[in-house]
Amino acid sequence: VQPSVDQVKLGNRRAIARLMTQVENDEAAAHEAIASLHSATGRAHIIGVTGPPGSGKSTLVNEIAKRMRQLHLTVGIVAIDPSSPFTGGALLGDRIRMRDLSGDDGIFIRSMASRGRLGGLARMTGSVVKILDAAGYNTILIETVGAGQAEVDIASAAHTTLVIETPGMGDEIQTIKAGILEIADILVVNKVDRPGSDRTVKALRAMLHMGLAPKPTGHHGVDTNMDTKERTNVKAQTTWEVAVLETIALEGKGIDTTVDAILAHETYLRESGEWLLREISRSRLEVDQLLQAQFISQLQATVPESEFKRLIVEVAKREIDPYSAVNQLYRQMQM
């Protein structure tokens, strides 16, 4: 049965869950439903939360969600879990989370396992976020493990990105290597009760200072069609300074300040005109992902699997070079 789009828009939890499952199992089938939800989206504030394993992301996300509920905001949580097949990490993390937040109708939680899904994951995440947005959730938190490009991409699909670090995650060079600082709108040093936290906070502030040029607007080189007049009419704060916040998520410390910063960033985005730029950037990512998916479908439809495999084996045996193999496949697709 096709999950009812109208029911999703009304916030029916079962319809939401059913459509999400369909997206995970067969995005193509859910295609039409997702397409027709698009016009009902664009209201939610989408927040990416990223950081290395062990930085306390899940705990922090839970605490942020609880605080937002106190402020009467409804919250969707999408947890991207690069779980091992051995132990079902996604389920495990979910249980812990559920124990904490379950029973509140203003919260909807969805865990997604990233294993073996490659490019498809970002696309599925986008669809799940779209469903939550159309269902009327005010805030959507996307939780991912940082460091990888795929995770950075998912975070790029957010309006506001929180990057979490912890004290003593290695020397400074290693911290730099994490290399996701440049995507942060808000930096959170969690577990500041650990030794070395002052050094980490100072190092991060110093690094931000070194790169203090204002964040480029319109990521991915897409211009907005706002004209200069519109821009100058904006009275609000026009630059955003990345703050370094300190939390102990397990004890609920620093959460109010973090949520205040998130809401301040939302206000900044909306009043400065940056919101539209980020929406354009998000749309660009979405269209790129869909284009790739369509290309793969076409490949599968026009080149028989057996022939594809035969070519791959020839490349492996050095009977043909990969560039010639690709040209051959490509010509076949054009017919």
Add this chain to the structure above:
Amino acid sequence: VQPSVDQVKLGNRRAIARLMTQVENDEAAAHEAIASLHSATGRAHIIGVTGPPGSGKSTLVNEIAKRMRQLHLTVGIVAIDPSSPFTGGALLGDRIRMRDLSGDDGIFIRSMASRGRLGGLARMTGSVVKILDAAGYNTILIETVGAGQAEVDIASAAHTTLVIETPGMGDEIQTIKAGILEIADILVVNKVDRPGSDRTVKALRAMLHMGLAPKPTGHHGVDTNMDTKERTNVKAQTTWEVAVLETIALEGKGIDTTVDAILAHETYLRESGEWLLREISRSRLEVDQLLQAQFISQLQATVPESEFKRLIVEVAKREIDPYSAVNQLYRQMQM
């Protein structure tokens, strides 16, 4: 000037470096050179080394390289560095490495920054590995930060994958979340002089034990064309048991054992027939990446940038849904 393919094959360091630079700056231009190197590749043993930031990857890779040189093997090192734009992490890491290994003609080191390169990185890494392989290096070490799908992909392009963990990187759930264990042929717990190392080693062994089913062969669903007869003729070790090794890379401890394990894995691959399966898997990845690149070129060639941007803005403003936008672009590309 087109770098000389013949000079690369002769191991001329300047020709190698020049072709690598060309690949980094303009893969399309280097296309022909890379294609003509393909038939000279397939001899090197390619080793992916991956692990979280702070796990001591670079130090371990350096020590492995030194040990391999003692065994009279030549070594290429490709370091994928997700560096921040603030500080030029790639350069910094390079300097440290150079101080250690420079002056040895049997070692060639190349650092690649991953920032802002997305899918292109895996393709470039593949080309750089191909150049080193054709130039006659016996062993190629690819060093990446683990956790992200992009890095996992790069590691998948290897014959042998080392996954590095360190003691006390967080509780067990977090370790599971790192989720890259399933790609490991060899697991290394580095910094075992740290507290909690016994617990980490035990936990990893337990997790491996839980998932002890033999590793599936022929990743990515590509079958080899080896028939059953060929398979049964193979007398060698036909399964590989992932070992958990303990090292203190900074003090050079455990390195000999690690290198022994790497060479044992190479022997296993070659004698079991698994080598060809991994070559097929590597070729599949390469062809997939080239296909995507070609698709993007075609998109850029057929859809004017201004029109592409206009559509994106319409999607962002919810005037059109992304699926309809993609259909429109796709139709235009087919004309």
